[in-house]
Structures are given as structure tokens and as C-alpha cells.
Amino acid sequence: MINQRVIGLISGTSVDGIDAALVEICGSQQSLKVNLLAGNTYAYPAALRSQILSICGGAPISMAEFAALDDAIAQEFAKAAIAIQAGHPPASLIGSHGQTVFHRPLAAREIAARQSGVAPLGYSLQLGRGALIAHLTGTTTISNFRVADIAAGGQGAPLVSPVDACLLSHATDHRCVQNIGGIGNVTYLPATGLPSTGLPSTDLPAMGSSVVAPKILGWDTGPGNTLLDLAVHRLSDGKLAFDAEGAWAAQGTPCQDLVQQWLQQDFFQQPPPKSTGREWFGQAYLERCLAESAPYSLTPADILSTLTELTAASIAHSYRTFLPQMPNQVFLCGGGSHNLYLKHRIQANLERASVYTTDEVGLNSNYKEAIAFAVLAYWRNWGIPGNLPEVTGAQQPALLGEINLVVRSTQD
Secondary structure (H helix, E strand, O other): OOEEEEEEEEEOOOOOEEEEEEEEEOOOOOOOEEEEEEEEEEEEOHHHHHHHHHHHHOOOOHHHHHHHHHHHHHHHHHHHHHOOOOOOOOEEEEEEEEEEEEEOOOOOHHHHHHHHOOOOOOEEEEEEEEHHHHHHHHOOEOOOOOHHHHHOOOOOOOOHHHHHHHHHHHHOEEEEEEOOOOOEEEEEEEEOOOOOOOEOOOOOOOOOOOOOOOOEEEEEEEOHHHHHHHHHHHHHHOOOOHHHHHHHOOOOOHHHHHHHHOOOOOHHHHOOOOOOOOOOOOHHHHHHHHHHHHHHOOOOOHHHHHHHHHHHHHHHHHHHOOOOOOOEEEEOOHHHHHHHHHHHHHHHHHOOOOOEEEHHHHOOOOOHHHHHHHHHHHHHOOOOOOOOOHHHHHOOOOOOHHHHHHHHOOOO
């Protein structure tokens, strides 16, 4: 396989902007090499972000408004793809995750029903249609990555685990790669036992090959930044959008009684495969948390500290409950990796594991998810399945993404 320049695009659950990564990729899976050429985050126009958040919160919308929103998001994604290439040779491929506005994965009872012969499917909707991005950029665009995994009986999430496996597995260390966006998700990478030439390691057997490889696991761990951002906006009377470096939360004291109470809720007890979104950990959940906090007379800083503790404790609880063994190392990425207080609380909840960011092993923590969707597009273009059934719960490997080709005229 020759070197190929690919753009990865994603806006996550926090809806804080479009992360764009221009990368050079070569190799397949066991020999994957990725070089980040440029990365940036492009903010949505304020009115568009407000509309997206409203829709994610369950506000009704007409079909005409829906179509206009789909187009508006695609236009912003196309602008990001064009901007990220400035000063670089053009990319030949775009992988666009789009903007999730609704995610309804299979519930545990539905997974059981499927295993007994009934065939329900989950549902996940990402806006920002790839055909329009391809048209506006003049670049073949692969989009709608989740639907093929869902059609195969999976959750459609998390999808980054096979990319994590190829880029961050290690010969002797058991690792967890913990993304903290609006929602948290983990990839568990057991030691490969294979020779390693350095970091990041790319010595895994190909997914779906006949080689017996250690079992890679992954799932959504629960809330990441979404609850914190909603709470900061609420507690600051709309003056702040997020808690920079966790400084406000660090002034408070977490209410451990509340955290332990919340960890008994169904999502945290549900075994993988599992995924979630604002449908579970959104505004209604925050209101419930605030109501249950009232008897404790917590200060605003205490409330933020307690919600931060929920994110940290839910990560640790998830590892202890569902992993075959605890990791030696945890690598954080996503916006939450910049929250120093959250990082401190994750380390405190995982006493024996060393907590780093993926930057420390050569993979940019800000744009790792965008890089992953560039890789998934690259694999789709070469006909390589992009999901891990043991992570998503799909019944089989699947080619992820719909290809929107750009056909150039003979005069070009």
C-alpha cells in the first residue's frame, strides 16, 4: 500500500467543534503507520451549535428543518476539510464521522433476544451527509461509519478500538486507552507478547486473521465532559461553558455517598458491549443529580467536584468490574485529558496504574479520534473491515462507511 493523505473529521457529544486531522497513512493493520501533518478544531457558528444541542436534547424538528440542519453541518465539515489542508498537498480521501444527534443502542434485554434468534437492531444518527462534503471539497468522502456495525447486530460504538490496537498496543504492558469526550470510552489492550520496536507499537496481528491475538475489549464507560459542561453553564448562570483544567471543581469536595449511589445505576452495572450518549447522560440526568444533591447542601464547587468524581470513579469501576485484569498504564485522550483535576482523580481511583496522555507515546491526544476516522476511511477504501465484534457486539466484521465518490471529468 502506498502512502495516502487522508483527512479525519469528527464532532463529538460535547458539540464543541469539528476536530480535523490531516494525516499520512501507509500499511494495513499489522503494519499501520500514521503521521499527523496538521490538526485543528473548527468551532460551529453559535446558532448552529445551539440548534444541534437542542435537537440532541429531544426538541422536535420538521423534516424541512432536519434537511437544512443536515446540510448546514455538512457545509461546516467541508469548510474544516478545506481549511486543514492549507499549506499541504491535497488529501485524496476524507473520513467524516459527522455529528451524532441520536444514539439508541441495543439494550441488554435486546442483546439477549438477538442471541435467542430474535433480530432487533440499534439505531444511531450522524448528520453532515458525506455526499455534500464530497461535492464541496472535490474529495472522495467516506461517512456514516456506524450503520454497518449496527446492521450486523452491534452497538455502532465504540469504533476507535481497532485503531487504538494497531497504534498503541505494547509487548509487555497491559494498557487502557481512555477517551474523555462528552462521553467516556475505553479500549483495553492486553500485552501482545510480540517483539516491540518502540512506541507507538504497530505489531498486532491483522484483525480477523487466523493468528490468535490477545482479546481486545472496549465500551463506553459513562459520562465524560457532558455533565461537567452542562453543570458549569448552569452554575455560572451561562457565563462559562466549561471548567478550564478543572480549577473550579478542584476547589470543592466530592460527595462520595452520592457517587457510590449513582454508580449503582443500570448503565454502570450493565456488562459490555455497551454505548451511550446524551440520551442517558444529558440535561435530564444533570437535573436528577442536582435534585439528589440538594439534601447534602453542596456548594457549586462541591457539585462540580462530585460530578468530576463520578466520571473518574465510573472509569475505575468499569475497569474493575469488566476487565480480565487491571492495566499497568492508562492513556488519556480527548478534551477531558486537559482537565488536570479529573486526571488527578482518575489516578487516585486507579492507584496501581500509571496515568498518562497519548501525547506521551506519540499520538496527539486532541485529534486522536479524528485520526481514527481517517484510518477507518483508509481501511474502508482498501476493503478492510473496521469494527471489532468483541467490542461492539456485532455478529461479524464489517466494512464501515459509505463511499461518496468524486468522479472527475476527463478535462480535469
